[in-house]
Amino acid sequence: MAEPSPAGHFHPEDAPGYESILQCMRCGFCLAVCPTYALTNRERSSPRGRAALARAVAEGKLEFTPAVRDESFLCLDCKACSTACPSGVRVGTIMEFCRSQAQVFHPPSLPAGMLRDFILKRMLPSPALMENSMLPARLYQRLGIQWAVRSLGINRFLPGALAKMEGILPKLATPLRLEIPELIPALGKKRGRVGFFLGCAMSLVFPEVSRQTARILSQQGFDVVTPKEVKCCGAPHLAEGDRETARRLARINIDLFLALEVDFIVTDCAGCGCALKEYEELLEETADHERIGRFKAKVRDISEFLAETGIRTEDLRPVPLSVTYHEPCHLVHGQGLSVPPRQVIRAIPGVELREMKESNWCCGMAGSFALKELETSRRILERKLGHVRATGADALVTANPGCHLQLAWGVRELGMKQPVLHIVELLGKALPQ
Amino acid sequence: MLKKTVIDHLRQKVGAGNVYHEKEDLLVYGYDATPEITGFPDVAVFPENREGLRAALEVGREEGLAVTPRGAATGLSGGSTPFRGGMALGLTRMNRILEIDEENLTLTAEAGVITIDLFNAAAAKGLFYPPDPGSQNVSTLGGNVAENAGGLRGLKYGVTRNYVMALSGFLYDGTEFHAGNKCVKDVAGYSLRDLLVGSEGTLGIITEVTVRLINPPQDKRTLLAYFKDIRTAGDAVSKIIAARIIPATLEIMDRTTINCVEDYAGIGLPRDMGALLLIEVDGHPAVVAEEAAGVQKILEEVRADVIRQAANTQEALQLAAARRTALSAVARVSPTTILEDTTVPRSRLAETFAEIERLREKYGLRVATFGHAGDGNLHPTAVTDERNREEVARVHAFFSDLYEKVLSMGGTVSGEHGIGIAKKGYLLRQFGEGGMEVMRRIKKSFDPDGGLNPGKIFLDEGVSAGVKIPGGTHG
Missing domain, CATH: 3.40.462.10 (FAD-linked oxidases, C-terminal domain)
Known part of the structure; x- marks a missing residue:
């Protein structure tokens, strides 16, 4: 019979499952959809190549070399390969494990490691710390420095990553977490009670978007409960290879939302939704599966939720706009949700949906990738925006804060006309005042 | 391990970004989609044009390296695995569509063009390229020709061979060949084109292909x-x-x-x-x-x-x-x-x-x-x-x-995947010693040094340790 699964040259703790790697039959179907392979034409930067590297490490044929680490971080974790894979291999997930292994075999230098630990283990788990950390950025904008920097073109002289960081941040308002009521009652005939999972990026960077989400849910007949004790979903931790903190956050969020006794847990952040749905896997060895199963069964992306429960359209006003839709990787590939967002868009009277080519191709944001791999990220973004431009649509719609930031930045940089809207902002325009 | 001077020489000739020799690269240029079969090249080279390819081949010859051409490595018989080490010669960076000739209804492209891109380019002109192997979204035209790939439409429309009008490329010894043309009728000489189609990279390296296009069904x-x-x-x-x-x-x-x-x-x-x-x-x-x-x-x-x-x-x-x-x-x-x-x-x-x-x-x-x-x-x-x-x-x-x-029952051991490594034993059973001897002579006339894709098709070329040849022990 089959031999026991070896960890080989992986560190036994948080090693990718050997079975999950072995499932790759090397058919190469993933090569057609991998953004990094499309750019490099280098097999090791393809999903099939990355799986083969992981397999070689697991079988003791290769050490966990710097090249393996680099490939795990060059992977966008866009999960397009999971959609394309006939045999159900999830290379993005295998690479998340490899990123965690990278911390063991190639720990960052002391200052970089301290910064990383501070961000992942202290700041992200604490909403208040995060909110404070954004204060300088808000001050910078309030005092008009951003306006001055941009209009004088000083940002052109900043080093690449800083310039992009400066350029990508939209105008910041007060974080929504501090302002949103714990309970927003349902309007009209009540249809249920939902817990709103307010993601960090949404609260901090796109408070107005999430305000629309809550407003829509209430208008659609749901009590909206938004717990202020909500923690980061853990996605950044998985992406950076800190599985331990991710597990800690997951347990807190599960307890928090199960205690609310809501019918559904809704989020308007594709990244959060994907992470929440993967809690079961994350906590595979440690936790109470009945509880996690109950939690998971309630999680919905906002589009998924609206499409499933049926949108009450009788009060909607027409929105005369042509739009094109960019599918967030964590929605289409991470959660398999391609149809529901389109159903929501088409349900809005007056809106014309114009499909772009490769709508499910990554925009190049991919968490911190857009700042770490500036050039690669920019090239992926340009491919995307070319397709957006070709539609001639009035607006570009998406459903995830990461994509939103990246696309809005790209649109500004290239002087394109399309404003970037979250799908709930589009729907919000149709809602009665 | 190749000497650093050889790597440097290759880089100089083919471009630094087109030559790989790190273990992490070589590991992933050892396989195709065939289970259980992997090789390990000494170097992987991806020329961007014919001149680069000619130069890479020359270096391979000077160093006595086996050269194994490689498309997208989606093959199902091990045909593109560098079984004896040496040079994995990737064609994926020679992927331009060179011409669509609407008067003669042909399309000419470099070998690395992806099958679906060719199909779409033809479709954009209202024309139809029927061969549709299962891997068409990733497979290359050169790989399709080398394996004579089939597909779902094979019954009515035939397989890759039925659409190949002309080929060009190089033999292992550097000889350049041009076989076939755009003529509908052509009986001049032996049909080298037909020998090369389905030769699994053992006779020559195909760099350019001209295919026939037809009208799409209404x-x-x-x-x-x-x-x-x-x-x-x-x-x-x-x-x-x-x-x-x-x-x-x-x-x-x-x-x-x-x-x-x-x-x-x-x-x-x-x-x-x-x-x-x-x-x-x-x-x-x-x-x-x-x-x-x-x-x-x-x-x-x-x-x-x-x-x-x-x-x-x-x-x-x-x-x-x-x-x-x-x-x-x-x-x-x-x-x-x-x-x-x-x-x-x-x-x-x-x-x-x-x-x-x-x-x-x-x-x-x-x-x-x-x-x-x-x-x-x-x-x-x-x-x-x-x-x-x-x-x-x-x-x-x-x-x-x-x-x-x-x-x-009068069947064949391979309808569309080729022999490669996986089916060498079965091929011998189908052809017998006599048939294999004819093939061996053909191979020798194209590649007397045996440097091109060695270890494939012929059982007596031996196998390296640890690789099992299915069917090889029989008959």
């Missing part, structure tokens, strides 16, 4: 039939062909495949049926109507248990998509999928199905069978786990017995 109709007994489905296929109806597609799935597809896609296929046939007729609307009626009549005559015509394009597409997910669905079941391409004369299909069933029971295996029934080209697919050596041995015994039967 109309199309899709039928679906379910059978309780797969042998009845086999009968239906033989009768359709005997009635001189040539559908564009005539695909079969057995019970195991139906259930895997249903588990995976959940599109409402009946789990209790023994087989389904997917039939697509295309062409002029009048012919399509006539052929669809003819097929329907035959299905009724053999008493198919359910017969359906797709109501609209949407439904037809959904049915075709279900067939395309067959391998996917089967592959999910277990870690290792051993996919063969047994092919028999179409009149012997029912017998072949019975034999597959008998052997499956004899060896106690899980086998899903699907494939291009209209071509007699089946993909019996064993789902196993390569770590379970005992079961894998049974899988190989299963296929060995099956090929014995297939050959006794």
Whole structure:
């Protein structure tokens, strides 16, 4: 019979499952959809190549070399390969494990490691710390420095990553977490009670978007409960290879939302939704599966939720706009949700949906990738925006804060006309005042 | 390990970014999609043009390296694995479409162009390139030509060979060749072009290909039939062909495949049926109507248990998509999928199905069978786990017995995957020593040094330790 699964040259703790790697039959179907392979034409930067590297490490044929680490971080974790894979291999997930292994075999230098630990283990788990950390950025904008920097073109002289960081941040308002009521009652005939999972990026960077989400849910007949004790979903931790903190956050969020006794847990952040749905896997060895199963069964992306429960359209006003839709990787590939967002868009009277080519191709944001791999990220973004431009649509719609930031930045940089809207902002325009 | 001077020399000639020699790169240029078979090159080189390729080949020759050409490495017989080490020569960076000649209805492209890109470029001009191997979204034209790839449309439209008009490239010794042209008729000399098509990279390295394009069909109709007994489905296929109806597609799935597809896609296929046939007729609307009626009549005559015509394009597409997910669905079941391409004369299909069933029971295996029934080209697919050596041995015994039967019926050991490494033993059984000797002489005349893709096709070229040659111990 089959031999026991070896960890080989992986560190036994948080090693990718050997079975999950072995499932790759090397058919190469993933090569057609991998953004990094499309750019490099280098097999090791393809999903099939990355799986083969992981397999070689697991079988003791290769050490966990710097090249393996680099490939795990060059992977966008866009999960397009999971959609394309006939045999159900999830290379993005295998690479998340490899990123965690990278911390063991190639720990960052002391200052970089301290910064990383501070961000992942202290700041992200604490909403208040995060909110404070954004204060300088808000001050910078309030005092008009951003306006001055941009209009004088000083940002052109900043080093690449800083310039992009400066350029990508939209105008910041007060974080929504501090302002949103714990309970927003349902309007009209009540249809249920939902817990709103307010993601960090949404609260901090796109408070107005999430305000629309809550407003829509209430208008659609749901009590909206938004717990202020909500923690980061853990996605950044998985992406950076800190599985331990991710597990800690997951347990807190599960307890928090199960205690609310809501019918559904809704989020308007594709990244959060994907992470929440993967809690079961994350906590595979440690936790109470009945509880996690109950939690998971309630999680919905906002589009998924609206499409499933049926949108009450009788009060909607027409929105005369042509739009094109960019599918967030964590929605289409991470959660398999391609149809529901389109159903929501088409349900809005007056809106014309114009499909772009490769709508499910990554925009190049991919968490911190857009700042770490500036050039690669920019090239992926340009491919995307070319397709957006070709539609001639009035607006570009998406459903995830990461994509939103990246696309809005790209649109500004290239002087394109399309404003970037979250799908709930589009729907919000149709809602009665 | 190659000397650093050799690497530097290659980089200088081909471009620094086109030469790889780190272990992490070499590891991933050792495989294709064939289970259990991997090689390990000493260097991987990806020229961007003919001059770069010529230079790489020259360095390979000077250093006495084996050279193994490689497209997208989606092959299913090990043809592009650098089995003896040496140089993996990638063609994927020579991927330009050079010309679409609308007067002669041809398209000329570099070997690394992806099949679907070629198809789309032709379609943009209102033309049609029919060969559609399962890996068309990633496979390269050069790889398709080298393996003479087939696909779902093979029955009516033929395979890659039927569309290749001209080829050019290099022999191992650096000789440049141009074989064929845009002429519809051409009987000048031996047909080098036809020798090179399907030569699996053992005779020459193909750098450019001119293919023939045709008019796309104006109309199309899709039928679906379910059978309780797969042998009845086999009968239906033989009768359709005997009635001189040539559908564009005539695909079969057995019970195991139906259930895997249903588990995976959940599109409402009946789990209790023994087989389904997917039939697509295309062409002029009048012919399509006539052929669809003819097929329907035959299905009724053999008493198919359910017969359906797709109501609209949407439904037809959904049915075709279900067939395309067959391998996917089967592959999910277990870690290792051993996919063969047994092919028999179409009149012997029912017998072949019975034999597959008998052997499956004899060896106690899980086998899903699907494939291009209209071509007699089946993909019996064993789902196993390569770590379970005992079961894998049974899988190989299963296929060995099956090929014995297939050959006794006048079939072939490969319909569309090629011989590569995986089927060397079976090829000897099919051709015998005499046939193999003729092939050996052909190989010698193209590649006297034996430097190009060594270890493939010919059993006596030996194998390196640890690689098992299925069927090799027999006969």
